Structure formats: C-alpha cells, structure tokens
Amino acid sequence: MNEPEQLIPLHGGYRKLKSFQVAQLAYDVTVRFCDRYIERRSRTHDQMVQAARSGVQNIAEGSQASGTSKKTELKLTNVARASLEELRLDYEDYLRQRGLAQWPREDARRAELIAARPATADDVAAWARTVHDGHDGRHGPGGQCGSKQKSRESIQSTKSTYAEISANGALALLAVACSLLDRQIATLEKNFVEEGGFTERLYRVRSQRRNRG
Numbered sequence: 001m002n003e004p005e006q007l008i009p010l011h012g013g014y015r016k017l018k019s020f021q022v023a024q025l026a027y028d029v030t031v032r033f034c035d036r037y038i039e040r041r042s043r044t045h046d047q048m049v050q051a052a053r054s055g056v057q058n059i060a061e062g063s064q065a066s067g068t069s070k071k072t073e074l075k076l077t078n079v080a081r082a083s084l085e086e087l088r089l090d091y092e093d094y095l096r097q098r099g100l101a102q103w104p105r106e107d108a109r110r111a112e113l114i115a116a117r118p119a120t121a122d123d124v125a126a127w128a129r130t131v132h133d134g135h136d137g138r139h140g141p142g143g144q145c146g147s148k149q150k151s152r153e154s155i156q157s158t159k160s161t162y163a164e165i166s167a168n169g170a171l172a173l174l175a176v177a178c179s180l181l182d183r184q185i186a187t188l189e190k191n192f193v194e195e196g197g198f199t200e201r202l203y204r205v206r207s208q209r210r211n212r213g
Contacts, residue, residue: 014063019180023059023084026173027052028121030087033170037094037163048090054083055177070195074188081181088174091167100164102171109165110172124173128165132158 014020030052038045062076095102103110109131118124 014060020059022177023055027056029124029170033166051083051087055080070192091171095167103168113172131165
C-alpha cells in the first residue's frame, strides 16, 4: 500500500546538495581572493563578495522554502544561479583588465582542481601553490639580482601569477556550481509542471483523506 502524500514533505536538506557545497567553497575562495587582490574599500570588492554570498544563501533559502512553495524554491534557485553568473563575469573582467590569461575550459590545470574535489579554501590554495611551483619550474633558475628594482618586479610578478591562478581556479569552481544549478533548475521546473505546487498538493492530500474516511 502506498504511503499517503505529506502536506509538507521533507525539505531543507540544502547542506547535502552538491550545488550548495561547491557554491559555498566558491564563496570562501572569493572572500580570500578579494581580500588579497582587490582594494577592500572598492565597490568591486563588496560586489564580488555579495554575489558569492547570494549564490549560497539563495540555494539554502530556496531549499528551506520548498516545503510550502516549490515556486519560491525555483525562483530563489534561479536567483542563486544569476548571482554566480555575475560573479563569474567579475572574475573574467579582473583577468582581462589586467592582461592576465583566462584559461580555456579544457585546460589541464582546471581539470586537476576539479578532479581533486577540494572541500575547503585551504585545499584550493594548496592547488594554487602546486600550479605556481610548476609555472616557476618551467623557467629554470634565474641569474643573480642585486637591485631592489628587480626584486620589486619579481614580487609583483609572483603576485600577478598567483592572482591569475586563483581567479582561474575560482572560475573552474563556478563553472561546476553553475552546471549543477542548471540541472537542479531543470529538475525543479519539470517537477513543478508535472506535480504542481502547494495548492495542488493540498488538494491531493484532502482528497486522499476524504477517500480514506
């Protein structure tokens, strides 16, 4: 015998959603990136952090609201997706405006980060150091440099290299998060069309109870 449909089904399990986990990681990485490479008082700093936060918060809020409103869940999940797209454009702008390379989607370094399944911003930082060390290794040992000017140039070059690696790492994470959200939204749309929302569920539950009575 089939279990009767619940008026308010299980909901709010957003912490188990892969989209939430990756978006939260991208948020943590973005906070670090902005604090290190973007002026803290700038509008861009605040916008990037808020866009990253919005992606995480709206996934959670939509999941929590799903018990009584599938429409709200769908709307908020779309807002999360839009926020992460805005953040992705900010990273792309950062690279373009500074003459830094945006790695193609098939770049092996991006694939290595995704395959490593990083769980924390520290994991992403460790990947960035590995990529940076490999980058330096390709150039071989440099000559002796006694001038402060060359020393400053070396420090600036290292910072730019790390910024490029970090921004591309964030873009790789955002690509995963956006892809997961696209699939999540498609599933939510399909379920909403086929099953309706709270009003339709209320009607079905009432009908089932009347029939049992």
